[in-house]
Amino acid sequence: MTTTTTPTDMSGMAPDANRGLGGPLWKPIMVTLLVILVVGGVGDQLTVLDDWYDALKQPWFKPPDWAFPIGWTIIYLFTGTSAVLAWQRAPSPGLRSWLLWTHLVSAVINIGWSFLFFTLQRPDWSLYEVAVLWVSVAMLAVISFRCDRTAGWLMMVYLAWVTFAGTMNWAVVDLNGPFPMVAGG
Template identity: 40%
Template sequence: MLPVTIAGLAALGVAAIGGTITDLGPWYEGLNKPDWNPPRAAFPIAWTTIFALAVIAFVSAWRKSPSTKVSDTLIGLFAANAFLNIVWSLIFFRLQRPDWAFFELILLWVSILAVIIYCWRLSRFASLLLLPYLVWVTIAGALNWEIVQLNGPFG
């Protein structure tokens, strides 16, 4: 029960911090966006689903960890990913630097892939649960790139 509680609280914390940092005010609304930009309502639905799946994936992989070293590595990978997730929002929305955020998003994408690969050894189910996260961040990366192309230079 403890891993479920900790993972759930961590996901809520990341979501709360990211939500607090995300400002969809005049600056963001004033950006030119591609025609395929997802509707505003898609974002909270997608992120809620992704965080819920990530909690289930973490718990599934953690329970199959054969040693403390493996579970500690798993925790570290998820924590690094959470940090990168928050930093992207900070760079994009607070610093208003989509150009820098795009390059940080590449690190975020690689961290998701690393978690998926690491989890695969422990729980294929966990890895599969993380695929929507990778897909969503891939879409976010394409959107971020298009925003840079349509609105740059920044700073």
């Protein structure tokens, strides 16, 4: 009597068991890295800590400026890992499409916050924008959970950060508003 066995990965599962649509892993990793580099690079270029920023009264709970790049690195790592896991394990092409477009829209909104806050020097406008960002990240978390539980939990780190950032943004507006209609005016 011969027995055939299915090869397993390190988890003990067959390579494609419970993995949704699967496919080559390098493609979602490369797309994720590209998006992270673009969003991080553009956001970094828009984040200018100049005299205007230095003059803002900051809330007592704001982390030191050096902590933000560390925090964003962790957020990008978790968000990228979540994106790859969710993409690999999405149960349908339709959910994959929602995942991709929601990530891209969220990335644009993320960049928009830096533009409003730092370039236009409008913390009041960026406060409205951060609410939109929060909704987009919450949608990403929900979609990610539908694809993979771990992917969903990883998105909760980003959602927690946006919640905290929104609170800091509100405090900056409260401590410094109203703001002129034109930057530097």
